[in-house]
Amino acid sequence: MNELIEKLKLQLIEQLNLEEIEPDEIEATEPLFGDGLGLDSIDALEIIVLLEKEYGLKIDKPEDGKDIMYSVETLAKFITENSAK
Amino acid sequence: MNKLYINRHIKIKNNSVFIDGKKDFFNEEENLLAFLKSTYKNYGIKYAKFFKMDALSKLGFLASELALIDNNKDLLPEQTALIFANSSSSLNTDFKYQKTINDVPSPSVFVYTLPNIVIGEICIRNMFRGETMFFVQDNFDAKFMCNYTKNIFENTDTKQTLLAWIEVSENNEYHVDMYLVSEDKSEIELNEINIKNKFEL
Numbered sequence A: 001m002n003e004l005i006e007k008l009k010l011q012l013i014e015q016l017n018l019e020e021i022e023p024d025e026i027e028a029t030e031p032l033f034g035d036g037l038g039l040d041s042i043d044a045l046e047i048i049v050l051l052e053k054e055y056g057l058k059i060d061k062p063e064d065g066k067d068i069m070y071s072v073e074t075l076a077k078f079i080t081e082n083s084a085k
Numbered sequence B: 001m002n003k004l005y006i007n008r009h010i011k012i013k014n015n016s017v018f019i020d021g022k023k024d025f026f027n028e029e030e031n032l033l034a035f036l037k038s039t040y041k042n043y044g045i046k047y048a049k050f051f052k053m054d055a056l057s058k059l060g061f062l063a064s065e066l067a068l069i070d071n072n073k074d075l076l077p078e079q080t081a082l083i084f085a086n087s088s089s090s091l092n093t094d095f096k097y098q099k100t101i102n103d104v105p106s107p108s109v110f111v112y113t114l115p116n117i118v119i120g121e122i123c124i125r126n127m128f129r130g131e132t133m134f135f136v137q138d139n140f141d142a143k144f145m146c147n148y149t150k151n152i153f154e155n156t157d158t159k160q161t162l163l164a165w166i167e168v169s170e171n172n173e174y175h176v177d178m179y180l181v182s183e184d185k186s187e188i189e190l191n192e193i194n195i196k197n198k199f200e201l
Helices: A002-015 A041-055 A062-068 A072-083 B032-042 B048-052 B055-067 B091-101 B117-126 B142-155 B192-199
Strands: B005-013 B016-019 B022-026 B080-086 B132-136 B160-168 B174-182
Touching: A002 A041, A002 A072, A041 A072, A062 A072, B005 B055, B005 B192, B016 B055, B032 B055, B048 B117, B055 B091, B055 B117, B055 B160, B055 B174, B080 B117, B080 B142, B117 B132, B132 B142, B142 B160, B142 B192, B174 B192
Parallel strands: B080 B132, B080 B160
Antiparallel strands: B005 B016, B005 B174, B016 B022, B160 B174
């Protein structure tokens, strides 16, 4: 899980053009949106694209998106739990 | 109506930034985005959203930051207008987006497939809510842009305007000329000849 979290941090930095942020500056449990990294709705769409392109995963229920994309940790959990299916 | 003046002129062209006619920054980066990043770093600008912008917005954003340095006017958000033009519209980004369609379309590229997004970026940064317009012209029409700007001052509550040509071609050729215009007296009156002279420098 920790390895996946570190990989996700790098992928988020690249996909979302967070050029001024180092992986170590992203806390795995901190919110990605709002007060945390300050991501916006377009970033949310990019994360959905990242999940599909890199992990072949789709968020079936839009209402689950908020919880899945809450933090790097919740994203990693979603990938771990759904990749094996 | 009162006369209008050019209070500041920013040119970004050929890997260089000119402020009021004087070369202020040069970087030999051949890649446009690398040059824009070096310009951003050189001027110590802090705005994380810059890195998410397309080349057209980055160019306009950088020029506006330099045009508005030391601009401490106590204006209402509605009193700054942005009147921009170019010839390639958002073609540079349109092609980039077209390439992503074959795979999974990129939302963050898609949002820049309109030329006037650069105006939105500058307005968000500075909290401007004045008149805005983005014209697509074959070439920089100095007379038209000058008259349009005068008209804005005459018929609205506008107190300052960013008038600009911001071009990025499909092949990453770029050229920005941005003029900060207001009624504050300077040596350069706003007219077709003065705009043209600065544009052709």
